[in-house]
Amino acid sequence: MPRITMREAISQALWEEMERDPAVFILGEEVGVWGGTYAVTKGFYDHFGPQRVKDTPIAENAILGAAIGAAMVGLRPVAELMTINFAFSAMDYVVNQAPKLRYMFGGQFRIPLVIRAVGGGGRQLGATHSQTPDAVFAHFPGLKVVSPGTPEDAKGLLKTAIRSDDPVLFIEHATMYQVRGEVPEGEYLIPIGQSKVQRPGRDVTIVTYAKGLELSLKAADELAKEGIEVEIVDLRTLRPLDMGPVLESFKKTNRAVIVEEGWRSYGVGAEVAARIYEEAFDYADAPILRVAQKEVPLPYNRTLEQAALPQVPDITAAVKEVLK
Amino acid sequence: MDKEKLLQMYYEMVLIRRVEERGAELYQAGKIGGFMHLYIGQEAVSTGLIAAREPRDRVITAYRDHGVAINCGISANEVMAELLGKVTGTSKGKGGSMHMASVEKNMWGGHAIVGGHLPIAAGLALGDQYQGNDNVTICMFGDGATNIGYFHEALNVSMTWNLRVLWVCENNQYGMGTSVERASAVSEIRQKAEGYGMKNSRVDGMDVLAVYEAAKQAIDYVRSESKPYLLEAVTYRFRGHSMGDPERYRSQDEVKKWQDNDPIGIFRAALLKKKNITAAELDEIEARAEADTQKAVEFAEASPEPGMEELFKDVYVED
Ligand SMILES: Cc1ncc(C[n+]2csc(CCOP(=O)(O)OP(=O)(O)O)c2C)c(N)n1
Ligand SMILES: [Mg+2]
Numbered sequence: 006m007p008r009i010t011m012r013e014a015i016s017q018a019l020w021e022e023m024e025r026d027p028a029v030f031i032l033g034e035e036v037g038v039w040g041g042t043y044a045v046t047k048g049f050y051d052h053f054g055p056q057r058v059k060d061t062p063i064a065e066n067a068i069l070g071a072a073i074g075a076a077m078v079g080l081r082p083v084a085e086l087m088t089i090n091f092a093f094s095a096m097d098y099v100v101n102q103a104p105k106l107r108y109m110f111g112g113q114f115r116i117p118l119v120i121r122a123v124g125g126g127g128r129q130l131g132a133t134h135s136q137t138p139d140a141v142f143a144h145f146p147g148l149k150v151v152s153p154g155t156p157e158d159a160k161g162l163l164k165t166a167i168r169s170d171d172p173v174l175f176i177e178h179a180t181m182y183q184v185r186g187e188v189p190e191g192e193y194l195i196p197i198g199q200s201k202v203q204r205p206g207r208d209v210t211i212v213t214y215a216k217g218l219e220l221s222l223k224a225a226d227e228l229a230k231e232g233i234e235v236e237i238v239d240l241r242t243l244r245p246l247d248m249g250p251v252l253e254s255f256k257k258t259n260r261a262v263i264v265e266e267g268w269r270s271y272g273v274g275a276e277v278a279a280r281i282y283e284e285a286f287d288y289a290d291a292p293i294l295r296v297a298q299k300e301v302p303l304p305y306n307r308t309l310e311q312a313a314l315p316q317v318p319d320i321t322a323a324v325k326e327v328l329k
Numbered sequence: 330m331d332k333e334k335l336l337q338m339y340y341e342m343v344l345i346r347r348v349e350e351r352g353a354e355l356y357q358a359g360k361i362g363g364f365m366h367l368y369i370g371q372e373a374v375s376t377g378l379i380a381a382r383e384p385r386d387r388v389i390t391a392y393r394d395h396g397v398a399i400n401c402g403i404s405a406n407e408v409m410a411e412l413l414g415k416v417t418g419t420s421k422g423k424g425g426s427m428h429m430a431s432v433e434k435n436m437w438g439g440h441a442i443v444g445g446h447l448p449i450a451a452g453l454a455l456g457d458q459y460q461g462n463d464n465v466t467i468c469m470f471g472d473g474a475t476n477i478g479y480f481h482e483a484l485n486v487s488m489t490w491n492l493r494v495l496w497v498c499e500n501n502q503y504g505m506g507t508s509v510e511r512a513s514a515v516s517e518i519r520q521k522a523e524g525y526g527m528k529n530s531r532v533d534g535m536d537v538l539a540v541y542e543a544a545k546q547a548i549d550y551v552r553s554e555s556k557p558y559l560l561e562a563v564t565y566r567f568r569g570h571s572m573g574d575p576e577r578y579r580s581q582d583e584v585k586k587w588q589d590n591d592p593i594g595i596f597r598a599a600l601l602k603k604k605n606i607t608a609a610e611l612d613e614i615e616a617r618a619e620a621d622t623q624k625a626v627e628f629a630e631a632s633p634e635p636g637m638e639e640l641f642k643d644v645y646v647e648d
Contacts, residue, residue, distance in 0.1 A: 038507075063443045063477050
């Protein structure tokens, strides 16, 4: 199997779907001539031309509103938000229009829209440019929220997202574009809404996704040296949330730690923990712990920023705590 | 304008240039992180503009803010310390390059959500109007920012509410890699003010004296008429959008052409035409700017990092 980066995986998914279906097109800031701020669409403009790789003004509302309109009349836009933080400048379209129009008009429209957005902290970009607000978006019925942690999942899930007839927010992590992993040869799809065990283990269940997966895999290696075998369940999709593999794992280990990069309060961990308690309370041998971002906006200073973000030692400590 | 003021403006322009050149080096050396947007090439705009304000007039700008900060009187030491993320920086090292501010100097921040600070500028002016003073708010932003809704909402309320705002568009021809022609319905940004019935004009942003004159008139108008005004300064950034821009969207020839039109060189030549200013004086100013930049680097390097207690401070007032 070829080993490629997350960047290549996302790029391949876009390229293949554009080759396959002329209704698919990309629009966003600097997606064309520049080649994408994170170089994901490098070479696309020359190959597919300006109509299918559409550079836009800095106008997030126009980008998303126009993408929704184009989707309603049969196109399959992939709208790129340079960073997920700019979704807040066009929040109405992300959470108030795209997820609701079909329902509100009695199912008359389809909105086959993908919003690609780059999120995550750790790059010293300051408070407004460093957020991991995934849980905010996962709150809204009508929107699917996907956030992969491996190149294989990124490629397979993005292809599915583009073929989905409903709006999908596809969240990429800014510090993970260089992450390498094996992807299957040839075409494949991964269904939206399926969690996956990324590492089997018997002692503690770690539930996580995206950047949390990268950190948890490292923590798992360290814990293994001490004889602690964690099982890592990667959510991959935040909405619809697939609790199946999480519950199955928890019923085996009876202990769980949930790892996410966003803030703890009202976060992904809160939802997952509640669902475990609701559906597998009798299996719990210890309180479920959450590892998440400190409750502060992210500062520029590198030391402070790293202190605010969840780190590998936070995960190993939490795992040991639930094992006590 | 008296000689002292002219020489001060020259000093500021050279200081901004030197501070940013050193900043770029420190960025390459990994001592500065995040996004850093250099103002090199555009120094005449904020220097001319801020020289025309009274200290009570407020200033607010976007993330390309090092120059504006220095013009507003924030020291090179504090700017450099913020770049290095030190507690002695303008924002205690918590803001970084894009987020310099000093309430004391009436500089209300560099803001990094494109266009996001324009309605806030309207609010600063609303606050002044409410409190019955005639301070002017000077709000600077890029050409790219005039394509986002914030701009249009802010211009509209400023006119409707008779707010004292001087809107200053720094048209450096590109928003990242997208030229004005590819992103804006009109290529003269000032035309956008027409739809709001707002007075406007365009000035050569490479000529600091022209900017000063235009700004002076515009500020007088805003103050006395209690109406907003849009001033467009035509300029160019000599460096990439931020550090690490592949610059595929413009030719080296184009960049070279503008670099030959260096605002510092233009100002120097203009000053030397004056009978009472000598080359030796200007050389001395350049040496002083160089020395002050060196001192700023030393100050920033020697300054402490913010302590861990800063992480949790100022989330709320009571922290
Ligand atoms: C709402 C929002 N969208 C996108 C961005 C990313 N971005 C940062 S600067 C920039 C270009 C702005 O261009 P312009 O307003 O002309 O200012 P200049 O950089 O040329 O000074 C873009 C697209 C952002 N910061 N905020
Ligand atoms: Mg610009």
